[in-house]
Amino acid sequence: MFMVRRRHIENVRSVTEGLDKAHEDHIAAYSRTIASGNLVDEDGRMAGVLAISGHETWEAIRHYVYEDPFTKAGAYAEIEIKELNLYLLDAAYARAPDWLLERNPDLAPRFTPVERVGGR
Template sequence: MSQDLSRRRFLASAAGVACLALTDMPSVMAASSLPTLSGVLSGNPVQMKIVNYAMYVQDRARVDASRAEHQTYADMLREHDRLVMGGPLLDDDGRPSGVLLVYDVESKQQAETLAQHDPFALKGAIANYRLTEWTVLDSNIELLTASLVPANRRAPPKLPRAPDATPVAPDEHTARLYVNYAKYVSDRSHVEQVMPAHQSYTQALKANGELIMAGPFADGSGALFIYRAQSTDEAMALALKDPYHVEGVFETFALAQWRLFGLNAGLIQSV
């Protein structure tokens, strides 16, 4: 595997390099047809996990201007047991390029309400997003909690730090989290055929502390994997060695470093 290929964030498993299309997502639901924000926040935890995989617009100033309000909003959702975890996705230069959030809601409509009321969305900082129900099959809460980024270290590299933030030199030996957002081929029989080998592989990764969370999307369209690795190349190797990639089950996948800014571990329950 060439070094150039290993550094690419968007790959296709069979037909060369390709971008994971977020533009084929369903149209955003009209706000008038959605539950109210207060209604969504007032319910009890229901253990339906919805992943919001969102990419920012190119206008960095717009993203930066809405970040503080987004973080306040995210804290509120966690306090109401509606946000399981969340944090920014980083590009190859270590700059925020999007955000990954996992909601705990009763329905996809409720998740749409939470997504549309996010200051990032209200202020035009989101270029596109996908909401997908996620079934968590494997999780290591201890390692996930250990990966939570302290508040005083949240200013990402390449951006000015807040006055009260502690300057921290990047540690190349510190393990980081990486998200693999994968889309499967449409041939479900092929997915099932390769599944035993894939499950054996993921169990080995989990035993080695290299797989923090994993599970399929409820509609069978793909899966989300959260790796623990020391570099992008190392995380990419974990994805490329997966039998799902080797045997062509991954139609496309997107790999990105993920900084975990908030966690409500009590909402995580593996099947």
């Protein structure tokens, strides 16, 4: 899975005007979004997007992000893609990090603890 953060350029609509249909078609064809939300600036205005994506390879996530008509038009001042392990609550493969189970002991019967190797 991947986390994708895209920060808009100023006046983003000036470069994306007329591309909404192509952008929506691209999303319909290639999105594997699990969760997403708008990034907001200090004034509460939309400043970008943060998404968790279920793409399984770097090739797939890069295609999704960089072949998007909005990206090609220059809508983003910054794009960050990070690979991550996401623990899905109530999923068939229900694992949870120790900190989650320590803070929420009532959830312990629903999860399998995750054994950490190395890292922080």
